[in-house]
Amino acid sequence: MLDNLARARPTESGAEVVGAVRDIAARELVPLIQQIDVEGHYPESVMRAFGRAGAFATHLPQGGDRADLGTAIRAMAAAGEHCLSTSFCMWCQDALAWYIAASTNDGLQGSLGRRVASGEALGGTALSNPMKTFFGIEQIRLRGKRVAGGYLVRGLLPFVSNLGRDHYFGAVFEAEEPRRYVMAIVPCAAPGVTLADNTKFVALDGTRTFSVQLRDVMIADDLVLADPSDGYIKRIRAGFVLLQAGMAFGLIRGCIALMQQAKAPLGHVNRYLDAQPETIEQELVAMETAVAQLAATPFETDPSYWRAVIEARLAAGEASVAAAHAAMLHCGARGYVTTGAAQRRLREAYFVAIVTPATKQLKKMLAEMGH
Numbered sequence: 001m002l003d004n005l006a007r008a009r010p011t012e013s014g015a016e017v018v019g020a021v022r023d024i025a026a027r028e029l030v031p032l033i034q035q036i037d038v039e040g041h042y043p044e045s046v047m048r049a050f051g052r053a054g055a056f057a058t059h060l061p062q063g064g065d066r067a068d069l070g071t072a073i074r075a076m077a078a079a080g081e082h083c084l085s086t087s088f089c090m091w092c093q094d095a096l097a098w099y100i101a102a103s104t105n106d107g108l109q110g111s112l113g114r115r116v117a118s119g120e121a122l123g124g125t126a127l128s129n130p131m132k133t134f135f136g137i138e139q140i141r142l143r144g145k146r147v148a149g150g151y152l153v154r155g156l157l158p159f160v161s162n163l164g165r166d167h168y169f170g171a172v173f174e175a176e177e178p179r180r181y182v183m184a185i186v187p188c189a190a191p192g193v194t195l196a197d198n199t200k201f202v203a204l205d206g207t208r209t210f211s212v213q214l215r216d217v218m219i220a221d222d223l224v225l226a227d228p229s230d231g232y233i234k235r236i237r238a239g240f241v242l243l244q245a246g247m248a249f250g251l252i253r254g255c256i257a258l259m260q261q262a263k264a265p266l267g268h269v270n271r272y273l274d275a276q277p278e279t280i281e282q283e284l285v286a287m288e289t290a291v292a293q294l295a296a297t298p299f300e301t302d303p304s305y306w307r308a309v310i311e312a313r314l315a316a317g318e319a320s321v322a323a324a325h326a327a328m329l330h331c332g333a334r335g336y337v338t339t340g341a342a343q344r345r346l347r348e349a350y351f352v353a354i355v356t357p358a359t360k361q362l363k364k365m366l367a368e369m370g371h
């Protein structure tokens with residue numbers, strides 16, 4: 001069944017998928033960037049086009065423990081060169097597809113899993129809260145009560161992105177007797193689910209990010225991904241974290257392009273700045289190489305592998321903020337006007353450093369791993 005999902009686009013190689021995403025982004029995404037950033041427009045048609053191009057299918061396991069996240073990361077980066085909101089929506093979609101494909105729920109894989117992998121069904125992931133819970137940062141927000149045929153789930157999640165009435169998201173709730181965590185898919189259309197759009201963000205506002213209330217939502221057994229979920233979460237966590245590198249790499253490449261563009265009018269003075277695009281490019285290529293290597297074995301269980309994933313994610317977040325800061329200094333006043341790309345990239349960059357696992361969580365995790 002996993003094979004079927006991964007082969008959703010059997011004729012397309014990784015390079016073709018990334019090339020198609022690049023073309024769609026140039027044609028359909030670039031004209032929308034201001035609308036996404038200023039008006040919070042959700043780029044749904046672009047997301048669907050990416051899905052048809054195979055962007056949400058290449059990272060899925062090809063039977064057993066074989067999976068390579070490299071193409072998905074590069075596709076996300078191709079969109080992220082222009083717009084981090086869109087690239088983050090791609091991550092949400094990739095993560096949802098990843099959860100389903102890495103589970104042992106054959107029914108979900110053959111139905112919703114296929115639709116998510118092709119972009120026909122859209123959705124996201126509510127794993128920030130559990131990821132923080134597992135590492136001792138906050139309390140679990142969803143609780144499930146066992147009833148005939150499934151669970152009644154209640155609780156409030158402050159932010160879940162890439163949602164809509166007909167979308168889906170992966171979530172973790174705590175169940176009793178025995179006390180354990182369960183991971184499942186929540187359909188936004190299920191009775192008892194309320195999506196509230198009451199927050200305005202400084203960037204990433206086009207990501208359809210809602211506060212989600214669940215009031216005794218019936219989650220049937222056929223929506224369960226793992227019960228108990230401990231082993232399964234260990235299996236999916238490296239993929240969850242590594243895929244986020246696509247957002248960082250796209251944003252950094254976009255910042256390098258801004259610095260290069262500023263060279264013609266301002267190169268005579270920009271050359272005195274400490275951070276130069278050529279150095280940032282070299283650092284980016286080194287990070288891309290390290291992540292590509294890690295992304296080729298996302299089910300690796302060795303603790304040193306998990307540590308390397310955390311280190312790579314931390315470096316990607318810090319490099320995003322540094323690159324956007326450098327782009328701002330290179331662009332000067334032309335980046336400081338409300339329509340300037342550099343100020344938007346700077347606002348976007350902080351998201352890479354605060355989305356779970358945030359810089360502070362990554363540093364806590366590394367401190368607790370010891371040497």
Ligand SMILES: Cc1cc2nc3c(=O)[nH]c(=O)nc-3n(C[C@H](O)[C@H](O)[C@H](O)COP(=O)(O)OP(=O)(O)OC[C@H]3O[C@@H](n4cnc5c(N)ncnc54)[C@H](O)[C@@H]3O)c2cc1C
Binds near residue numbers: 128129
């Ligand atoms: C645009 C956007 C999209 C997101 N999308 C998702 C998603 O799809 N899925 C997902 O699981 N998470 C999502 N998040 C959450 C994100 O991953 C982080 O968990 C979040 O940014 C906070 O992480 P942190 O570790 O820095 O926690 P901190 O910010 O240090 O602490 C988080 C705690 O602060 C509380 N809090 C939040 N806002 C306020 C406020 N205005 N005043 C007081 N307290 C507040 C929260 O309830 C939470 O308990 C999103 C966040 C943003 C900003």
